Amino acid sequence: MNKIVALVVAIVIVLFAASSMVFVVDQRHMAVVSARGDAAPTLAGPGLHVKLPPPLQTVTSVDTRIQSLDTPDEDRYATSDKTELLVNPVVKFRVSDPVKLVSETKGDVQSLTDRLALLARGALGDAFAKYTLSDALSKQDAIATQARDGMQKGAASLGVDVVDVTLTRIDFPAAMADSVFKRMIAAREQIANQERSEGASEADKIKADAAQQQQAVLADAYKQAQAIKGDGDGKAASIAADAYGRDPQFYQFYQSMQAYKNSFKPGDVMVVDSSSEFFRFMRGPDGGGAAQSQSSPAASTGAHKH
16 A cells, blocks of 8 residues: 555656646747756747756746737826826837846846836936927827837847837826916917918018019010010101102192091081191192182181081
């Protein structure tokens, strides 16, 4: 009987020792095998592995997937103009060096989230301190990128790569929300007034430039018109002189017709001497008719209505 009990005990001990020497790593994790003394830790990938029983060797499993650090409570961060904001950040990270992580945390990999939270608060505090309130609200992506870059050095010393930082909420504390909104409204009104003033100034400048260009165009057009008119008058005078040289009587007749056309308007009344030289072409096509004009004293004056 004692032999059976001893055999059972021996089998149990062997099974326990064997189970402590065999371990399995799944696809989502990496295992760090640490030994006593100064021996360097080794890394084991997915699959079945064998090690020495504790305390000769211990195994620490590390999740190598992309993980999220989302704190349930918001943190307070101050902008460059001393305005406090409530911010909820989400940090996505991945363990890139499990051996370094286990070494830095002394095997306590669960403390990683606390360390990353401290790094995130410091990096976000530095990032928000560079921006005013209005800029912080409009440049959230830039702040998140700066916070991620600020975390990288500290996270790398833990064997962690910071993949992304996202700001899921930016809000004001309830006690100061009204005053902040009023300041924002006043700032926007100031910007709007400045934009309107600059727009009006630019419009006046454009109008002045347009008026100046208009005057220059009109002056140039008038100059060209006068040149064309002078050239036309010169050609007309040349043609008229040529025509006068060929037939002086026809030229006088034509000029008299033009004078009659320009002098007599509809409804006008003129009282003149009918024997005047001005009307000589009305007495005959050859400009004669002087005898007819002297035949009657009543004809010495006349009224012509056109």
